[in-house]
Amino acid sequence: MSQRAKPAFPDPVLIETTDALAALCARLAAAEFVTVDTEFMRERTYWPELCVVQIAGPEDVAVIDALAPGLDLAPLYALFDDERVTKVFHAARQDLEIFHLRTGRLPTPLFDTQVAAMVAGFGDQVGYDALIAALTGATIDKAFRFSDWSARPLTPQQIAYAAADVTHLRRAYVKLRARLERSGRLAWVAEEMAALADPATYRLDPEEAWQRLKPRSTNRRFLAVLRAVAAWREREAQRLNIPRQRVVKDETVLEVAAQAPSDVAGLLRARGFPRSLAEGKSGAALLAAISAAKALPEEALPEVEERRNGGRASPALVALLKVLLAAKCEEHDVAQRLVASAEDLERLAAEDEPDLPCLHGWRRAVFGEAALALKAGKVALSAAGRRVSLVPLPSTAAG
Template sequence: MVIKGAPHQIWGEPIKQKIIVKMSWTLIDAADSLQKFCQEVLEEKPSFIAIDCEFVRQTTYWPHLGLLQLATPNHAVIIDPVIHNLSLGPLEAILQEPSITKVFHSGHQDIEILYNLLGDCPRPIFDTQIAAAFAGLGEGLGYEKLVNVLLDIKVSKDEQFTDWLKRPLRQEQLDYAIHDVLYLKEIYGLLKDRLDDLGRQNWPEEFFLNLSNPKTFAIAPEKAWQRLRAPFSKWQQYSILWDLAAWREQYAQTHNISRSLLADNRLLLDLSIAPFMEQAELKETLKSHRQKLNTDALFENFYRCYEKAHQFLDQDDLTQQHRKQIIKAWTSQSFQNQLTTEQKQAFKNMRITVQKVADQLSIPVSCVSNRREIESFISCPDASHKLLNGWRGGLLREVLKSFLNQGEN
């Protein structure tokens, strides 16, 4: 539930007036200007830098960066990498500087862009959407809503559908872009102070670390099947999905085309459980999936993979055995499928208990624990479990004692 109102209404703190965000900014579209800005920031070593990306990704696998906006307490810039094909290499030192916190809002896609361009994730990270949840403002709070709630400012949406790759950009579009980070740096200060006041400054750290981990963004084609989280019952079905998802990922990356324009998840899942089809039958089946594999060359490419995926099931060799072991190990992580009837009831009771704790703190239950963590605890209760240690342990250790004792009996 999102708590409405300005900070003085939400947190009971006086605010003298509506926050007015004004700051001059600079447009950077040349290498020497970018180098100079980066040197100034590294010499100044501000405590944080707010970051936002404007990009286009409707039909491509890799997002095309249109603008990069940055704001420190004393500087604000818009970097235009498009007009002169500007390299962002000079930014690496800033993005990796441990004394400068990189502030994003719902930063997954922004960080993914920087990871793909520069080969590493920014760190350390502070995500205001995550922080807002831990501060009691609600889960998944959008940027415009957060600006309105904390700064009492209504963000204009007039330029939100801009083609950020088209040049020249109008002044209104540039103003829209820069205000994303000007507001963001103000929000950061408010949320950081609020988490400090609540004694929760370290609670979101696990989520922030995940965003700074390259494994979050590096998608190996041979592991793409895992992201679909298919509820299959047979290893053979997972094996077919393995090959089909790997083909889609590799083709999409190589040709820079959106996965969904090749084959959507539903198609891959359906084909993984369906009996083998000859070319004519499969082509007929695909007619119900408009704009999927819709050229002869693309279909032929896909069909070769589809055919090999089924042939692999008949190999019965070490390669197949190795894949079966990987699939078994991965599916065993879905503890809910392996819980006894008694454990399933304990799982339900524990979810209710954790939900009550979250409600008392006015934070989403996902901040405290997710489904998989509860499943793992019920499956194998242990005092060293993540839920009983750190800040979570302080919240849950007493209320989960009965569940721990049940597991020991």
């Protein structure tokens, strides 16, 4: 079906009152599943501003104006809590983060079609447009993708665009689920949904913000100061509700951590550090945090990769594991990204018994067992025609 074909769903309804939302959610509570998407703004703020929630059931397509005066989203959250109704999203993480921030809860049960598509052989992190085209033949109109969803009133074109996301998703979900049932991989998706449904996934801990910067240093004292500076920036961004890069940029955070200044003059020597922050209460709080980090005992310093792994991985072994991962994922028609990350492969090469997802559950069957056999010298990689395969080695050759 193309975008110009006769729609298979009723025209979308704009929901602007709590009564209308309650009536909609009462009808949707009888559905086996609903499809959900959101439109939000985050370019100018730290916390996402929810603007629109679009939702579709068997007979309803609605665009909920989350900014409508007096609208209470409680009926929607009650529907999200209803375990009889599956909530279907595509690339759900940011949507779920918004709902978790607002309510402290997550919609349950969940189904993410992007994750399911990776299990079903559609490649790494398949986009919504590509998945819809592959499963339904529909073409998505991209004209309003970067619309200002906080502007009011919503235009008819915006409403139609928002509604299309959840109507096409209904057809895609039905086909994708059937495909997974036929291949026996629905349980694989359920394992991935457990991580998405874990509230810990969405907790924003300022003390962990430093890891986002991916420092290369193995100096644990520097890393302790970096942790303190990055945590300070995260709290400032949250307090001011502005993007963290507008507080101070990443390179400034790294420079401040490297210099570890003890006074305002030292802060101002870091290129790009705002004088308004350095000379106020925020600057004083940062200097105190740096001082505390410099005074930490050795056992309280962050661990570094070499210490955690007991040594660096062999680049050659990591390269072999990468080839094996690609070969096994090609064989099983599953996305590599879903099986193991580059960091996982580094740890697998460096550690004897790492606790990694690729060594548990379905991932172990697809890749983990073969990876351990390769490390143990029990198998070798060989090119067979156009594919890479595993060749068993004699036990005398092991080691």
